[in-house]
Amino acid sequence: MGLEARELKIGYGEKVAIKNASLKIDYGEIVSIIGPNGSGKSTLIKALSGYLKPKKGEVLLDGCNIKGIGGRDLAKKIAVLPQFKSSPDDISVETLVSYGRHPHLGFGKRLMKEDLDIMEWALEKTGLIDFKDRNILTLSGGEAQRAWIAMALTQKASILMLDEPNTYLDISYQMEVLELVKDLNQSLDLTVVMVLHDLNQAARYSDKIYVLMDGMICKYGKPKNVIQSDLLRDVFRIEADVFEDSVNSCPYFIPNKIV
């Protein structure tokens, strides 16, 4: 059980971004998708979330093709945060978070006691309870990203997909977001699928890593089996020394030069 993609081919018009990709994500895992620019990371995650229809192949959720799952039902199982999100600059954190309840609301879209409780819980979980009346615009980058994650949490989905959640964030906010993701994964057993740019972060926070190159998955597995000097050289074109981080028990590397 979980999310499975079989032989996906995905493209925009004539252009093919993903040639052939199969992957399997089990419930409770944190899975990262990495790869150089233009390798098709965002395209792949968009197909996994059902936003893009693959030209070939299928995405199965618990064995069912997600093509056949209605939009609202899918939203109750998979929550998605794209890389670029826009929000009106005068809504409060609480209002943004309430939108996550949309797939659960009945006709008339009124928030019931249960919905308000879940919003409260999500704000608590993301440490934003004191920020709930704040305007989105006044938040720092990390706080804003947490607010979006809180919105996704109120969907009560079992899978959370994040496309480069750290773009444009300072290093401390990047850690803040990833620590939150880790905490949600451990305390809620939330399955996380994310596209990450920073390989050391992917190595540290993932249970499993898929590496994309030229629209194909060229390697996957546990971080220590993936983040190795030959992969860094062949896929990311850098010469690097790989070490073991004994505190976090994960690999990390220091880049030396471009190959």
Added chain:
Amino acid sequence: MKCLNKNSMLIILILIIIASFFISMGNGAVKMSPLKIINTLLYERDTSNFQIIWNVRLPRTIVALLVGINLSLAGAILQGVMRNPLASPSIIGVSAGAGLTALIILIIFPNYYFLVPIGAFIGALLATLLIYFLAWNAGIMPTRLILAGVAVSSLFGAGNNALMTFYPDRVSGVISFMVGGLSAINWQDVRMIGPYTLVGVFLLFFLPNELNILTLGDEVAKGLGINVEISRFRFIILASLLAGSAVSVVGLLGFVGLIVPHIARIIIGSDYKYLIPGTLLMGGSMLMIFDTIARTLFSPTEIPVGIIMSILGAPFFLYLLRKRRGSHGTRSKRT
């Protein structure tokens, strides 16, 4: 304005719209107080006052109210759906379509002038569908839709200008339609617009959540379970029906649909739960007041309300825009 909470703001707007109604009803050649108006409507059936109120002022005031509501709601919907602050009913071809069909009828078939409302309404809807069709390419990108709208509008505009060039002697009857005005309004016109207003307002009270979510972008909206293409198409058609029914009766009052949603946004914020009631209250009040000014300022000569709207509305809008510099609600933030 920030210190007032949104619900009290709405109550103030309700009081303003009631006041606007009585100002519009009470002013003209014969001035009447609100009490007198109510008394006349309830107890006098045969007096000349009743005739003025019932046959002239009431339909005209109601049409001003409905037109204001329809156009500004259409603008508010489109600005949200297209995520573009410049979106207005003219961008989806309502003005161009209604204008061209009205002109064809008025200039080439002047004997069929009574078909103008129906023709303009159909023209508006067809123009919207044409633009939608032209902009479609495996889905609708708001930017493509807006560009297609601009292109089709200028094409239709060329048709209008050609007609006016070839038939210069018949242009005078057309100008009032192009500018937009509420003279010679009767109960028939109320029946023409009213149903769309009722349906539109009813639907919109159930849909603010969907509009709010559409402003977050296609990917987020889809992730929250909204079928973005279907939802956007429904909203665009609803906007076209609202605006089309209005312009078919009163002519091309394009400005209302652009400006009122923005004023409402500045005053009440961009959450559609408040923006929709705020916009319709404000649009209704504004048109009733401006029409009163239009017909009383140089009485007995009437100025088309479209002119008053632009002369008074634009500076007021610019004033609000400058006063709230930097926090205008339609700008988006990327995170």
